[in-house]
Amino acid sequence: MRACALLNGTPPYEPSSALRLVDPTPDDINNAANWVAQTFALASVPVELSPELAQHPLFRRGNELWALGWQREATAEFVALHRLYRDDPAAMFQLAHYYRSIRAYRPSIVAATRLIFLARQPLPSIPTYIAQLAYPLYYADLIQTASQQYQLDPLYVASLTRQESTYEANAVSLVGARGLMQLMPTTAADVASRLNLADYQLGDLVRPNVNIAMGTFYIASARDFRDGSVVG
Known part of the structure; x- marks a missing residue:
């Protein structure tokens, strides 16, 4: 895709610093x-x-x-x-x-x-x-705050959330991944320990604020492990 963009003279994608939300008007x-x-x-x-x-x-x-x-x-x-x-x-x-x-x-x-x-x-x-x-931007405030905290592109986090759960807060996959960012229970328990969330319970993963905070932390940790790449 980037090769096509270079051939067409399209400038490279720049990560966004904020989610720009525009509510639809009646005319829209x-x-x-x-x-x-x-x-x-x-x-x-x-x-x-x-x-x-x-x-x-x-x-x-x-x-x-x-x-x-x-x-x-x-x-x-x-x-x-x-x-x-x-x-x-x-x-x-x-x-x-x-x-x-x-x-x-x-x-x-x-x-x-x-x-x-x-x-x-x-x-x-x-x-x-x-x-x-x-292609909505639901839970934008939560995504924006968590993305800024871990220096992630909020549009990347939003698109990943759509891909993983289509913004269904109580989604549970066939293999047991849960919530908006589809965290596996073992992964979530590890993240909770690293974040010192003493009162964490598995049921908390259906709470958007908890799931997004833990999910963005996990993505940021994986990025740092891969020397800055969010792609595995």
Whole structure:
């Protein structure tokens, strides 16, 4: 990629010192809805959920479960709903928008990413709001603070968090990695010891502030071990 950039005269990437967050405006959101309609030759695409989606049993169950704090069970309903509507661009947009509003970040990212795939257009041509749904900067304050503490690029930490957990705070992988930055229990216990976290418990890994602090420390430690490289 860098070779192509050199051939094109593109300056090298410079690590960012801060995450620049811009909240979407109503115009941004409406423009994104209009883009979906135009791109997929639809008469119109409302921003809010269609009656069909809003009344679907999978959505209603998932929504109620999410409101009760049963996020894992709610996500299972949302995943099943996604399978039914994954080829419906209007539904993907509406669901991505709605899930963001209730902080169901993983389903929102999955729906927005699917919408971009369906559009089959270069990413720079995708409306800003849809790109923000697919590649968000959630937990920005925590990521910013921890990245500065350990002299890491906050965009790198944010992208790694998206890759590892799609911003699902209580994510648990098949091999047992947990939380936003997917720390293995043994790794987390070692980090907790090195950080002198006397009261640390395994369940703390679902807490965003704890997981991000420990995850960035681990990345910084690996970087220092590799003489400045964050790539293994």
